[in-house]
Amino acid sequence: MFYPRMFWRVLIHPGEVALYTRRELGKDLEHRFSDAISPVLMLILSVAIAHALEMALRMSSPRLSTPVGQLLFSSEQGLLLTRSAVFCVYALGAALGTLRRQRLPVNRETLREPFSIQAFIACPFVVALALAQAAAASPMQAGPFTAPAIGVLAVAWYLWARMRAFVALNGGSALRALGSVVVSFLLTTIGLVGLFAAVIL
Numbered sequence: 001m002f003y004p005r006m007f008w009r010v011l012i013h014p015g016e017v018a019l020y021t022r023r024e025l026g027k028d029l030e031h032r033f034s035d036a037i038s039p040v041l042m043l044i045l046s047v048a049i050a051h052a053l054e055m056a057l058r059m060s061s062p063r064l065s066t067p068v069g070q071l072l073f074s075s076e077q078g079l080l081l082t083r084s085a086v087f088c089v090y091a092l093g094a095a096l097g098t099l100r101r102q103r104l105p106v107n108r109e110t111l112r113e114p115f116s117i118q119a120f121i122a123c124p125f126v127v128a129l130a131l132a133q134a135a136a137a138s139p140m141q142a143g144p145f146t147a148p149a150i151g152v153l154a155v156a157w158y159l160w161a162r163m164r165a166f167v168a169l170n171g172g173s174a175l176r177a178l179g180s181v182v183v184s185f186l187l188t189t190i191g192l193v194g195l196f197a198a199v200i201l
Contacts, residue, residue: 010123010124014120021120024036043120047083047126050083091115091122095114098114118162163178
């Protein structure tokens with residue numbers, strides 16, 4: 001019940017969700033997110049929805065011959081864990097960037113707030129990319145440009161949402177915030193691509 005309502009809030013008002021998350025984390029543990037869903041659980045459910053969509057459409061998994069590639073992609077459990085890890089890395093990268101800008105040490109206490117905010121923001125991104133992947137797997141039904149269009153919109157929304165959250169929490173120029181977000185996103189993406197290339201190929 002809480003998932004679709006929170007999903008809509010994140011989709012339309014990511015800045016307000018960032019402030020809401022900060023307020024909730026200031027409460028006692030048993031009272032946090034009592035009217036919503038916790039950010040980490042929402043991210044896990046979003047990954048599960050993306051995976052369920054892939055299974056429902058019977059999309060084929062990547063066929064890789066290397067031991068690591070088989071471990072990551074040859075089973076449903078491996079695919080689910082790999083997808084979860086990838087989007088957690090995006091949330092973690094953004095959170096670490098926040099701590100670096102604020103010149104705070106990295107520990108569980110300082111990391112909790114920025115990671116929770118970024119976990120919320122990643123959820124629509126996860127689902128949108130799954131839709132793009134589904135469209136790419138059925139180009140005859142979806143049309144040749146549907147998958148790229150959804151993918152571009154997903155990335156554009158994700159960058160916008162992170163920018164809105166940044167401005168809501170820190171103030172300042174939206175343009176400067178967007179520049180910081182884009183750099184962080186590109187560095188995380190390049191790092192992930194390089195990591196997968198190193199361990200799979």
